[in-house]
Amino acid sequence: MTGARRDEGLPATFAVDLRAANPMEGLRSGIAIASLVALAEWIHAPWLMAIALAAWLTCLADPGGPLPGRLRAMAAFGLAGAAIDAGYGILLGNAPGAVTAALAGLGIFALSMLRAVGATGLQLGTVSCLVVVLGLRRMLTAGDAVAEVALLFLAGAAWALLLTVLLWRLRPFQTARAAVGQAWRDLEGLSADLLALLRHPGEESGEWLRHARAHRRQVRASLEVARARAVAHAEALRDAAGRLDPVWARLDAAEQAFDALVALPDSLGRDPAPPVREAAARLLDRLGAMLAALATATTRGMPAGPGADPASLDGLADAPGAEPLRPIIARLQRAFAQAAAPAIGEGAARPAPPAPPSPWTTLRAQLTPRSAVARHAARIGLAAGLATAATLPWPAGHAYWMTISLILTLQPDVAQTMARAAERTGGTFAGALLGAGIALLLPSPMTMAGVLLPLAATTAALRRVSYGAYVGGATAVIVVLLEVDHPGQAEALRIGLERAGYTLAGGGLALLAAVALWPDWAGERLDPVLRAAVAAHLRYAALGIAERLGEADAATSLSVRREVGATSAEAEALLQRVLLEHVRARTEAFRGALAIDAALRRAGGQIAALRLAEPAGDPAGAAAWRAWFDAAAAAVAAGGALPPAPPGCDDPVLADIAAQLMAAAEALAGLGVP
Numbered sequence: 001m002t003g004a005r006r007d008e009g010l011p012a013t014f015a016v017d018l019r020a021a022n023p024m025e026g027l028r029s030g031i032a033i034a035s036l037v038a039l040a041e042w043i044h045a046p047w048l049m050a051i052a053l054a055a056w057l058t059c060l061a062d063p064g065g066p067l068p069g070r071l072r073a074m075a076a077f078g079l080a081g082a083a084i085d086a087g088y089g090i091l092l093g094n095a096p097g098a099v100t101a102a103l104a105g106l107g108i109f110a111l112s113m114l115r116a117v118g119a120t121g122l123q124l125g126t127v128s129c130l131v132v133v134l135g136l137r138r139m140l141t142a143g144d145a146v147a148e149v150a151l152l153f154l155a156g157a158a159w160a161l162l163l164t165v166l167l168w169r170l171r172p173f174q175t176a177r178a179a180v181g182q183a184w185r186d187l188e189g190l191s192a193d194l195l196a197l198l199r200h201p202g203e204e205s206g207e208w209l210r211h212a213r214a215h216r217r218q219v220r221a222s223l224e225v226a227r228a229r230a231v232a233h234a235e236a237l238r239d240a241a242g243r244l245d246p247v248w249a250r251l252d253a254a255e256q257a258f259d260a261l262v263a264l265p266d267s268l269g270r271d272p273a274p275p276v277r278e279a280a281a282r283l284l285d286r287l288g289a290m291l292a293a294l295a296t297a298t299t300r301g302m303p304a305g306p307g308a309d310p311a312s313l314d315g316l317a318d319a320p321g322a323e324p325l326r327p328i329i330a331r332l333q334r335a336f337a338q339a340a341a342p343a344i345g346e347g348a349a350r351p352a353p354p355a356p357p358s359p360w361t362t363l364r365a366q367l368t369p370r371s372a373v374a375r376h377a378a379r380i381g382l383a384a385g386l387a388t389a390a391t392l393p394w395p396a397g398h399a400y401w402m403t404i405s406l407i408l409t410l411q412p413d414v415a416q417t418m419a420r421a422a423e424r425t426g427g428t429f430a431g432a433l434l435g436a437g438i439a440l441l442l443p444s445p446m447t448m449a450g451v452l453l454p455l456a457a458t459t460a461a462l463r464r465v466s467y468g469a470y471v472g473g474a475t476a477v478i479v480v481l482l483e484v485d486h487p488g489q490a491e492a493l494r495i496g497l498e499r500a501g502y503t504l505a506g507g508g509l510a511l512l513a514a515v516a517l518w519p520d521w522a523g524e525r526l527d528p529v530l531r532a533a534v535a536a537h538l539r540y541a542a543l544g545i546a547e548r549l550g551e552a553d554a555a556t557s558l559s560v561r562r563e564v565g566a567t568s569a570e571a572e573a574l575l576q577r578v579l580l581e582h583v584r585a586r587t588e589a590f591r592g593a594l595a596i597d598a599a600l601r602r603a604g605g606q607i608a609a610l611r612l613a614e615p616a617g618d619p620a621g622a623a624a625w626r627a628w629f630d631a632a633a634a635a636v637a638a639g640g641a642l643p644p645a646p647p648g649c650d651d652p653v654l655a656d657i658a659a660q661l662m663a664a665a666e667a668l669a670g671l672g673v674p
Helices: 023-043 048-060 067-094 097-117 119-135 143-167 174-198 207-236 238-270 274-300 323-340 359-366 372-391 400-409 414-441 445-461 467-482 491-516 522-548 554-581 588-612 619-638 652-670
Strands: none
Touching: 023 048, 023 143, 023 445, 023 467, 048 067, 048 119, 048 143, 048 445, 048 467, 067 097, 067 119, 067 143, 097 119, 097 359, 097 372, 119 372, 119 400, 174 207, 174 238, 174 274, 207 238, 207 554, 238 274, 238 323, 238 588, 274 323, 323 588, 372 400, 372 491, 400 414, 400 491, 414 445, 414 467, 414 491, 414 554, 445 467, 467 491, 522 554, 522 588, 522 619, 522 652, 554 588, 588 652, 619 652
């Protein structure tokens, strides 16, 4: 693939990740809504539909993770949702339309600020914004009606909580084990892709960069997810945290294996002789089955077994051409040996992570015009308030769908909004047609209620797989839910198309708001994001030298490596957004940004190989280079000039790494907004 584009391997604009499917989550959501709809039809109790909707929304608000945290978040959503649903209904029935719209916008602004406290806050805030809009569907004036609406919402939340407890498999550390197992599975994918590259020697020029971008990003993301879940379980179940020891051991082993596989391409680049390539191919061929075996064993909570025995790599280091690969093979053997050890009792000695700041402290810190979170919350609150003001007087019964579409489409920057609008519009049209077809073809309300179970279950299971597929399924669920009492009638098609039309209008308003209201353009953030990535790689080079000198501690090593992974992933995601904002135009500044990213990838592989090398033969020279890399990192972060290279230090490996990073640092000066 000699004609490969230099931007290949950047994150996909429309991601589909089948590994993120969650059948248990889907089953819970399907039962939550379908059981109540079926019961409502059986006993002719239409009020159960409100409970079904509340139960489904509560399932959508579930942040995942350890059960205690999930239950707390869902219970908080249930209480807040009941108050919001009833409160905005009272507001609609007793206040002028302008006041109602203004307070709706203010509430959506406040709920959107929850994005500042992390993924859980983002999820709870987004679903709560939908409750605000849904609460404006009907006027509430009598006290009994208000109490009924609140109690029905609480009943739906309680039903979702009960199903969460009943369907939760009694394996408290399973999500942490599964996450670590996924990291090993992604390492298998990285290894398989390396092997495929070695078997096509004439097609590698652009493919090495694609491999580095795509596979290293995926493994690093998996390792971060696994670490976050292990920490969450340790905090939620402190009395049983020692049982996480094997999980920690295999997570640390996965980090070691990742270091080795990142270093392999650099070793092959330094010595591309056919015997070395053949030795690397034999290593990778044997390694694939070992990584797969360990991934399965980790997910199931089982011993590593003979399939992942480090002895399986014995003899490879002595094969013809394997001499440059010996440090890599040794690191892999240590990783598999650690993964096989039971490690019982060692995890209890791990230092607890520092306590995060309180949510209130985080929110107060973000309440400033300079905060991207506050700007986005203001943007979405103002746009939603205006959409509410425009649609409240409309006689059409489903005009609120436009506001819902706007809330779900509008994202923190223009590029993300463009991508979300495309996915949501396409998914809604497909889902509207699917739901209308189901409503037209099924002969009775009970059969329609029956089809809701697989439809809602599949939709919820795909929530993290593909946003477009999830929106399509959710649209079909809503159309069927609204038409469950009218099977075989053409009204379903009208409702489906009406919802699609409102969704299209809401997506258009979201794009307009993203561009007109304090727009955040991805291109404007190229310099600070790439600057942070260059500085992180310079610190990574200093770490590699410190490890060769025996002067690096484990905590510093982990921190620096995580910083390199995080800044690289952020830079690549930003580059993809810049492409999308400018309709995939190529500009000189953007080509320079891609060149910086490519230089960082090459330097990252060289540093990974450096960390596996023998101790420095010239400690004084290595120490001088280490000081230079630290000083260069500080200069890049501050926007200053690079210091001169240390004189008299002729280590070719360190000089090559420095040259790559110096070129990246100097290219920062040429960046502009594409």
